[in-house]
Amino acid sequence: MSLEQQPVKEHRRTRQRAAVDEVLEETEDFISAQDLHAILRSRGMSVGLATVYRTLQTLADNGDVDVLHTAGGEAAYRRCAREGHHHHLVCRSCKATVEVAGPAVERWTSSVAKEHGYTDVAHTLEIFGTCPRCAQG
Amino acid sequence: MSLEQQPVKEHRRTRQRAAVDEVLEETEDFISAQDLHAILRSRGMSVGLATVYRTLQTLADNGDVDVLHTAGGEAAYRRCAREGHHHHLVCRSCKATVEVAGPAVERWTSSVAKEHGYTDVAHTLEIFGTCPRCAQG
DNA sequence: CCCAATTTTGACAATCGTTGTCAGTTTTCA
DNA sequence: TGAAAACTGACAACGATTGTCAAAATTGGG
Numbered sequence: 001m002s003l004e005q006q007p008v009k010e011h012r013r014t015r016q017r018a019a020v021d022e023v024l025e026e027t028e029d030f031i032s033a034q035d036l037h038a039i040l041r042s043r044g045m046s047v048g049l050a051t052v053y054r055t056l057q058t059l060a061d062n063g064d065v066d067v068l069h070t071a072g073g074e075a076a077y078r079r080c081a082r083e084g085h086h087h088h089l090v091c092r093s094c095k096a097t098v099e100v101a102g103p104a105v106e107r108w109t110s111s112v113a114k115e116h117g118y119t120d121v122a123h124t125l126e127i128f129g130t131c132p133r134c135a136q137g
Numbered sequence: 138m139s140l141e142q143q144p145v146k147e148h149r150r151t152r153q154r155a156a157v158d159e160v161l162e163e164t165e166d167f168i169s170a171q172d173l174h175a176i177l178r179s180r181g182m183s184v185g186l187a188t189v190y191r192t193l194q195t196l197a198d199n200g201d202v203d204v205l206h207t208a209g210g211e212a213a214y215r216r217c218a219r220e221g222h223h224h225h226l227v228c229r230s231c232k233a234t235v236e237v238a239g240p241a242v243e244r245w246t247s248s249v250a251k252e253h254g255y256t257d258v259a260h261t262l263e264i265f266g267t268c269p270r271c272a273q274g
Numbered sequence: 275c276c277c278a279a280t281t282t283t284g285a286c287a288a289t290c291g292t293t294g295t296c297a298g299t300t301t302t303c304a
Numbered sequence: 305t306g307a308a309a310a311c312t313g314a315c316a317a318c319g320a321t322t323g324t325c326a327a328a329a330t331t332g333g334g
Contacts, residue, residue: 075210113266211291
């Protein structure tokens with residue numbers, strides 16, 4: 001098994017990365033690269049769009065943020081509280097997110113895969129719905 | 138609850154749709170619109186790319202084919218044997234697919250959603266791995 | 275503190291999958 | 305058969321993302 005997942009060394013500290021980090025830190029819900037870039041601009045903190053993409057990608061590779069692929073085919077990022085592997089319950093309209101863990105699901109997926117002889121198994125699972133607030137409650 | 142899912146009326150029968158249908162019928166694994174289009178071309182059956190996209194989309198809307206969003210952000214389609222809701226165990230390299238049902242997972246996702254007050258719940262779950270054949274077995 | 279090596283940035287072009295446009299073609303059905 | 309209505313295809317347009325490459329910033333050592 002060569003599934004090392006050590007927190008690949010953070011590289012250089014730059015104004016831009018700090019800016020991206022900051023936004024992620026204060027953002028509860030998933031946010032796209034474009035939106036994050038827009039927020040930075042609106043605050044007068046000029047950071048190149050490409051840089052935002054690169055930074056988010058690096059963070060994702062390091063496991064520092066979670067990535068979610070929306071129905072519209074865009075990637076959304078979020079700094080998660082929970083440490084280990086987990087999933088998300090995301091509101092369709094406002095993106096409000098709840099982190100959930102489902103040990104049973106993990107077990108199920110790997111057993112199913114094993115049953116069929118599949119190895120090096122991974123899975124994606126996201127739950128979408130309308131949160132109470134958006135449900136006009 | 139307004140979750141009607143009646144098989145929206147099939148529209149007109151055209152040479153192009155028949156062609157797309159045919160390829161789907163004989164293709165075991167998930168295939169992208171682009172690839173399907175390429176196959177048609179290679180067979181001399183000229184069908185516009187836009188038409189392929191439109192046809193696949195319609196089929197997907199009608200629930201006649203399943204859609205899968207690959208890591209690379211492209212949509213892949215497949216005519217599934219199983220009737221109801223199910224998931225897929227897909228080989229990363231050759232796309233070999235196994236249809237799997239997980240009633241427990243369905244129950245889990247909806248109960249988790251309910252717990253948090255989320256309504257109109259849906260979920261995506263795909264399992265990826267390396268199939269026995271590709272594992273060089 | 276200053277420098278050189280190395281990494282990072284950013285403006286912009288380029289790519290990729292996908293959707294919109296719209297005139298011309300085909301299907302359907304009365 | 306004759307239209308109305310749906311469908312097609314070539315091509316433009318699009319939005320997200322990645323590649324390019326010279327200029328700028330960071331780092332560790334002297």
